[in-house]
Amino acid sequence: MSKIALVTGSNRGIGLELCAQLKQRDFDVIAACRQSSPALDALGVEVIESVEVSDLKSIAGLVAKLSDRHVDLNADIK
Numbered sequence: 001m002s003k004i005a006l007v008t009g010s011n012r013g014i015g016l017e018l019c020a021q022l023k024q025r026d027f028d029v030i031a032a033c034r035q036s037s038p039a040l041d042a043l044g045v046e047v048i049e050s051v052e053v054s055d056l057k058s059i060a061g062l063v064a065k066l067s068d069r070h071v072d073l074n075a076d077i078k
C-alpha cells in the first residue's frame with residue numbers, strides 16, 4: 001500500500017513541486033491549498049481546497065476530510 005503524503009500550500013511554488021515529486025515516488029498525495037491551480041489540477045492528485053493554515057476552523061475542516069487516514073509524511077509549505 002502506498003504511503004500518504006499531505007502537502008499544504010500545494011497550488012504553486014515549492015508545495016506544487018513537492019506534490020509532483022512525491023507522486024513520482026508513488027506516494028498517495030493529498031494536496032491542501034486555499035485554491036487549486038491548473039498546474040495542481042493537472043497532476044491528478046487528491047486536492048482539498050479552502051485550507052487556510054492560520055485558521056483553526058479551516059484546519060479542523062481538513063482533519064475531518066482526512067477522516068481516519070494515517071498521514072505518513074506532512075509537508076507544510078507556506
Ligand SMILES: NC(=O)c1ccc[n+]([C@@H]2O[C@H](COP(=O)([O-])OP(=O)(O)OC[C@H]3O[C@@H](n4cnc5c(N)ncnc54)[C@H](OP(=O)(O)O)[C@@H]3O)[C@@H](O)[C@H]2O)c1
Nearest residue numbers: 009010011012013014015033034035051052053054077078
Ligand atoms: N523558493 C525558495 O527558493 C525558498 C527558499 C527557502 C525557503 N523558502 C520558503 O518556503 C516556503 C514556500 O516557498 P515558495 O517559493 O513555494 O512560496 P510561494 O510560491 O509564495 O508559495 C507559497 C504557498 O503557500 C501558500 N500559503 C501562504 N500562506 C498560506 C496560508 N495562510 N494558508 C494556506 N496556504 C498559504 C500559498 O497559497 P496561495 O496561492 O493561496 O497564496 C502558496 O501555495 C516559504 O515560506 C518560503 O519563504 C522558499
